[in-house]
Amino acid sequence: MDKVVSLCKRRGFIFPGSEIYGGLANTWDYGPYGTALKNNVKKAWWQTFVDSRDDVVGLDSAIFMNSKVWEASGHLGAFSDPLIDCKKCKERFRGDKLIEENLNLDAAIGLDLAGVTKVIKDNKIACPACKATDFTEARNFNLMFKTHQGVVEEAQTAVYLRPETAQGIFVNFKNVVNTSRKKLPFGIAQIGKAFRNEITPGNFTFRTREFEQMEIEYFFKPDDNETKTIFDKWSKDMYEWFLNLGVNKQNLRMRDHDQDELSHYSSMTQDVEYNFPFGWGELAGLAFRGKFDLTQHEKFSKQDLKYQDPITNEKFIPHVIEPSFGADRTVLTFLVEAYEEQQLEDGETRVVMHFHPKLAPIKAAILPLMKKPELTEKAREVYDILKNKFVCEYDESGHIGKRYRRQDEIGTPFCLTIDYDTLEKDNCVTVRDRDSMKQERIKIDEISDYLLLKLDK
Ligand code: ATP
Secondary structure, eight states: OHHHHHHHHHHTTETTTGGGGOOTOOOOOOOHHHHHHHHHHHHHHIIIIIOOSSEEEOOOOOOOOHHHHHHHHHHHHHEEEEEEETTTTTOEEHHHHHHHHHHHHHTTOOOOOHHHHHHHHTTOOOOTTTTOOBBBBEEEOOOOEEEEOOSGGOOOOOEEBSSSSSHHHHTTTTHHHHHHHOSSSHHHHHHEEOOOSSSSOBBTTBSSSEEEEEEEEEEOOOOOHHHHHHHHHHHHHHHHHHHHHHHHHGGEEEEOOOOOGGOOOOOEEEEEEEEEEEEEEEEEEEEEEEEHHHHHHHHHOOOOOEETTTOOOEOOEEEEEEEEHHHHHHHHHHHHHEEEEEEESSEEEEEEOOTTTTSSSEEEEEEEESSHHHHHHHHHHHHHHHHTTEEEEOOOSSHHHHHHHHHHHHHOOOOEEHHHIIIIIIHHHHHHHEEOOOOEEEEGGGGHHHHHHOOOO
């Protein structure tokens, strides 16, 4: 992981947050290439799950919501993790994660607070910071960030930074039904920031306190026979989305939650897990939430949130299946998956990011062989032809080999080099393929179509 973190910093994918002030622990800022990569990930997700389907529509709801939302959803009461403190060094930890890391996942599942305290004590689990084995009892720690809204102090109301984007979808269910002409089954998708005051953030962008989610709530008429079919279809779609964008099958798995691992709202949950350098971790989740959320919101808001079947006029609360992706964990997955160090025949090491063309921040780099006016002028011409069709980069300074390495490290699928043969012989550019390093000469007139074909994998 250190190598990926260092490449991210070196090449402008991800920087430590507030760095010039000494940083702020576990915050990260996406740099120019990281922003492009993340935007491409979100675009690819939206394209697959919203734009190319006629049964999913989009939403962009506010981060601040009426606090009643969080009462209804159960987050105010139950969205907490078991917190324990090391009595010696005063470090704080998430008890269940400590058990999972020291014993195994099964040992951490389904424990109440007393259970967490007991397992840690009985197994003499040591503090990761100071190695002492003397912890406080586990207690609940609510993960929501609380702040206040309003300018007059006495009239301020408590508001929370949303811990998930899903609730924005539920509270707008009726609005969408009334305006979009969608009939069940249909989904509402949203991409946006979520905030959780995680006890132990870490592993680069895997667990942070501010992150982005890509979520869908897929509503359907309650039908016990259909639920599993819809669930399995989403499971397959989620899994294949990652494979289609270049994730290796061996590094991806679907894991069913045990009965006692399920959240308060779910009766069937599956995680998409990725084999990160620090071990298998949740990349995305799929949960059958039944009618829990809409029922709760109907109760707390006293509004009728039922769906009326336009043919039978039957009224009911739909069931919902939730595919939920973390945008940052997804970006991290593609970064880890893309990274390769190759030993070349000349003894040099080449670092290359094998991003899927759809995700690569830059699709083609246009490079004059040398910084000579006749070459740079021609290269600029090629750049001008391509720049409105593909995200391209023009780079004229430094040795050509170094410029290739730089493009390899940011994962640019193609480098186009303009040399004297271009000017004097064939009006072709040398196209260098990032993955195979093979080179071929392509006519400038044909380069647009060539790239279009190659990039549209
Ligand atoms: P975990 O068990 O890792 O805490 P979770 O089960 O609480 O995750 P969900 O509530 O299912 O996560 O959220 C959906 C997705 O949001 C996760 O699959 C993950 O990709 C992302 N996510 C959740 N918490 C974080 C976080 N603290 N930092 C980055 N991404 C997160």
